[in-house]
Amino acid sequence: SQQGEEDPQALSIQEGENATMNCSYKTSINNLQWYRQNSGRGLVHLILIRSNEREKHSGRLRVTLDTSKKSSSLLITASRAADTASYFCATEDQAGTALIFGKGTTLSVSS
């Protein structure tokens, strides 16, 4: 089944630095989404990139998608302590019903 796998599992940076996390998936996709989760609470939708897009921006977030490599990256620029969270990429199953998540990247931003 389709599955996103994030890399690295954990990332620690200082405030003001950039954070990059990567996601790989196995099969063809219509889109890929990134979500954030703060300390065991609900997931917040960050950005969706479609298979015909290569790059997308939203505020301090930049997402790239390389369908030939079946990979995506999420860049957070000028990180803040409030960005401390777990980040998940998600793809849809073939029926377009379920979101399939990886294990996530845990980002820690220290001030």
Added chain:
Amino acid sequence: ETGVTQSPTHLIKTRGQQVTLRCSSQSGHNTVSWYQQALGQGPQFIFQYYREEENGRGNFPPRFSGLQFPNYSSELNVNALELDDSALYLCASSLYGTDTQYFGPGTRLTVL
């Protein structure tokens, strides 16, 4: 924050008991999905409801069941609780046919 609400926030049950978790959709959404998230893992899809019927199911046993009501709110029922059912249960609402699901804050279930 999304407009999706879940109750209760926390719940403690013992093995063998039954539990019901509740979810209210964001206004304008007609589809509800449920996910189970074990500690340190990503969410796993349990099932989705649309028009009060199950619209897709993940790899979960029949003791996981659900309902959707005419106002699009939903319940997740788990019978014969097992220790491994301890997890964060997330509800997500969406408009049928669209790509993005909006998650509630979750219910933390502990089975002793």
